[in-house]
Amino acid sequence: MKLYDRGKITLGIIVFLAFALFPFYNNIGKVNARPEPKTDTPEILAWEQQYGKKECVESKEYMKAEHMQLLNNWRDSVVRDMYRQYKSDSNGKMFTMSLQNGCMKCHSNKKQFCDECHNYMAVKPYCWDCHVEPVEKEEVKS
Amino acid sequence: MSMDRRRFLKIAGISSVLGFGAQIASATHTVWQKGLEPPQIEPDKKGLVAKQWAMVVDMSKFKGEEDIKKVVHACHHAHNVPDFRNPDGTVDRKLEIKWIWQTSYERAFPGFENQYMEHHLKEMPFVALCNHCSNPPCVRVCPTKATFKLTNGITMQDMHRCIGCRFCMAACPYGARSFNWIDPRKAGNLKNGVTNREYPARSKGVVEKCTFCTERLQAGKMPACVEAAPAGALLFGDIENPDSEVRKIVTSRLTIRRKPELGTGPSVYYVIGGNDHA
Numbered sequence: 404m405k406l407y408d409r410g411k412i413t414l415g416i417i418v419f420l421a422f423a424l425f426p427f428y429n430n431i432g433k434v435n436a437r438p439e440p441k442t443d444t445p446e447i448l449a450w451e452q453q454y455g456k457k458e459c460v461e462s463k464e465y466m467k468a469e470h471m472q473l474l475n476n477w478r479d480s481v482v483r484d485m486y487r488q489y490k491s492d493s494n495g496k497m498f499t500m501s502l503q504n505g506c507m508k509c510h511s512n513k514k515q516f517c518d519e520c521h522n523y524m525a526v527k528p529y530c531w532d533c534h535v536e537p538v539e540k541e542e543v544k545s
Numbered sequence: 546m547s548m549d550r551r552r553f554l555k556i557a558g559i560s561s562v563l564g565f566g567a568q569i570a571s572a573t574h575t576v577w578q579k580g581l582e583p584p585q586i587e588p589d590k591k592g593l594v595a596k597q598w599a600m601v602v603d604m605s606k607f608k609g610e611e612d613i614k615k616v617v618h619a620c621h622h623a624h625n626v627p628d629f630r631n632p633d634g635t636v637d638r639k640l641e642i643k644w645i646w647q648t649s650y651e652r653a654f655p656g657f658e659n660q661y662m663e664h665h666l667k668e669m670p671f672v673a674l675c676n677h678c679s680n681p682p683c684v685r686v687c688p689t690k691a692t693f694k695l696t697n698g699i700t701m702q703d704m705h706r707c708i709g710c711r712f713c714m715a716a717c718p719y720g721a722r723s724f725n726w727i728d729p730r731k732a733g734n735l736k737n738g739v740t741n742r743e744y745p746a747r748s749k750g751v752v753e754k755c756t757f758c759t760e761r762l763q764a765g766k767m768p769a770c771v772e773a774a775p776a777g778a779l780l781f782g783d784i785e786n787p788d789s790e791v792r793k794i795v796t797s798r799l800t801i802r803r804k805p806e807l808g809t810g811p812s813v814y815y816v817i818g819g820n821d822h823a
Contacts, residue, residue: 476581480586482703482705485592488586488587489581489585490584490587500586503744503745533745533746535625535744
């Protein structure tokens with residue numbers, strides 16, 4: 404089989420592959436730092452001291468996977484049905500369904516908690532367009 | 546391909562069974578997706594309840610513009626309402642957001658004025674706010690149900706759902722709704738952080754208005770304007786409850802409402818005259 408302009412075509416293919424595969428070979432061997440959301444705010448440590456363990460509204464695994472769904476449900480319950488209190492499935496405690504006056508009272512480190520994973524996953528939730536984020540404290544010394 | 550009756554019925558039967566199965570599966574799916582329900586969630590125990598919250602504005606108790614300014618400030622401060630100003634310090638009318646505001650008799654009650662009426666009344670500053678109508682036109686026109694009636698009669702809006710179409714602004718005969726043309730946090734008073742960190746701000750592109758302080762009522766507190774007003778100037782209560790203060794005043798004295806002829810059923814009642822000849 405005769406291929407016209409073999410040289411040019413080969414060169415073209417090589418250049419194309421060099422560009423197309425750039426993201427892959429550029430990152431070979433580089434370790435991508437895992438996001439490490441921090442749950443060591445003074446408020447959470449105080450909770451730990453009082454109750455003997457760190458607890459959230461639900462279990463850690465559930466919160467990791469389902470917090471967006473939970474927040475959506477909370478929002479509808481609060482805004483549309485005027486329910487303000489939530490009873491935890493996992494530990495039976497009552498919590499105020501509020502992002503600003505609930506979640507962020509404990510998780511007062513938005514940058515090290517919310518943003519840590521959201522930036523890693525490149526998701527940009529628009530919560531903070533309206534809701535007021537907590538004032539960032541000095542980084543907690545570990 | 547030909548098919549006898551027996552084979553046709555078999556296939557039809559099996560497919561309908563499968564169809565039902567799919568329906569049940571999708572129903573289960575909806576159950577998983579559906580929101581929270583009591584007893585897992587409950588209202589705040591301190592919360593105040595009513596069938597229809599209403600307000601009586603006694604204009605005789607307001608001693609001039611200062612009192613009204615105080616009320617407006619209390620509300621706007623509590624709800625992070627932006628205060629857009631022109632370079633010369635006057636209110637920027639295009640960007641203005643108002644939940645409760647000062648107006649004139651003629652604007653509040655068009656058609657009620659006449660050329661011989663008391664000069665004082667004509668010049669007097671009035672307070673106006675959302676009337677939390679029992680038949681609100683804004684709710685009827687909202688395409689996303691972002692504005693809706695709560696069970697306590699408050700016309701509430703869900704900022705998460707608002708798409709900024711401004712139908713509600715066109716529908717509201719009281720001018721009670723304002724649109725966020727630009728990010729409200731760019732306003733002078735919110736630039737360095739909001740005025741109340743317990744309450745959210747709004748984003749660009751949503752319509753907002755008075756909520757009768759639903760968040761304060763649910764925490765057992767009276768609305769911010771009621772607390773800031775001179776004693777007895779703003780009364781707040783359940784109009785459906787025959788023993789409530791507002792109901793007693795509305796029953797015993799002459800009160801007027803803004804544009805009741807439109808059939809919106811406003812829940813803000815005004816006592817205009819003094820105590821003697823109301």
